[in-house]
Amino acid sequence: MAVAYFALFLLFTVVAANSGDFPPPPYSETCRQGLYPPKEKPTDIATYEVNLDLPPAKRWAQLAADKAAEMKDLISVIKKLVNSFSGGLIIDLVDKDLPKLLSGLPADSVAEMQGIAQAANIPLGEIFLYNVFYEFNAFCTSIVAETPSGEIHHARDMDFGLLMGWDTQNDTWLLTEKLRPLIVTGDFTRNNQTIFKAVSFAGYIGVLTGMKPQKFSLTVNERYSVKGSGLSGILKWILGQRTGSWMGFLTRDVFENVDTYAEAKAVLSSKLLIGPIYFIIGGVNSGEGAVLSRSIEKTIDTHDLDAKNGTWFVLETNYDRWKAPLFIDDRRTPATRCMNEMGAANATLANLFNVLNTKPVLNKLTVYTSLMNVKAGILETYIRFCADPCWPW
Secondary structure, three states: OHHHHHHHHHHHHHHHHOOOOOOOOOOOOOOOOOOOOOOOOHHHOOEEEEEOOOOHHHOOHHHHHHOHHHHHHHHHHHHHHHHHHHOOHHHHHHHHHHHHHHHOOOHHHHHHHHHHHHHHOOOHHHHHHHHHHHHOOEEEEEEEEEOOOOOEEEEEEEEEOOOOOEEOOOOEEHHHHHHHHHEEEEEEEEOOEEEEEEEEEOOOOOOOEEEEOOOEEEEEEEOOOOOOOHHHHHHHHHOOOOOOEOHHHHHHHHHHHOOOHHHHHHHHHHOOEOOOEEEEEEOOOOOOEEEEEEOOOOEEEEEEOEHHHOEOEEEEOOOOOOOOOOOOOOOHHHHHHHHHHHOHHHOOHHHHHHHHOOOOOOOOOEEEEEEEEOOOOEEEEEEOOOOOOOOOO
16 A cells, blocks of 8 residues: 555655646755744634543534534545545445444544534544544654754654645645645643643544643654555554554643653553554653654664754654655755754754744645644644745645
């Protein structure tokens, strides 16, 4: 599946590069300055309380009802994409074997999806597909940086929607455009106290970007591997091989039940997964920042902050750090260059925002930028657009 996906990726690049719509790769610009604060405000994104004291089926009811129309639009695009890759097999299996599939998931997760399906008037099978879809299509950039005083900052661009319908008139990705109206911040509470916060898409119950105040932060980037992909892992699960954990359900469990950076790092390093992934984790103390490069079975590389020995930031896109990125998708090089130009002394959230909004780190797939400081309890998120000329990813 991964090979087929990248074959389409390369084909699209050749067509786009020869159409005159995009500059040829590699496309980049001078490291941007003064972009923060943007004209958009964090308050432009709605915040919903997710009360964990409520029965699971009721936790998302208001959010699902408010965003039902937007969710239906997005799910229709997802179904078309999945059908294009599987010839309708996955959709048919989901519809046919849904009770069996749900029996392998945490009971609370199933109840939450059932509540969303009812509130939004969307079939439960489509809500299940919506929630596992994020396992295999997140092209992202995540950074954890430490200042000379030991302050830890964590920031990310969420890029999503590659090869999901290109609008030639507007030079945009169809699914990316449909995701932006679904961006919300979840304030997860118990006993009227915030347990953690997460940036999500309405209807998705896992965590792709989250922060547990005074504890840890986490972002998730897709990792592509010929030996195993998220899409192939989903198919294996549907066909009965259910030994691994879904990424989103695992990260949600970590935020609900883990209280330290070290424990979160240990859990994310060791759990068997459905597909390969990068976990980027930050903390509150000097040295608490790492990129965990995960295969399905194990962590194959851990890249830790080590400011005393010169590693004052760790940065991950979607390629193993010991390998060159795909030549048509090199966000790592310009992001690293901008980080080095900035320097540790200037590693503020504002300057991380500048790095993440320098093209092609900012690109046509970029849905939002999030900025986090765990110690201060800061989570800011901004909806992003990339004005032409802009590389498609």
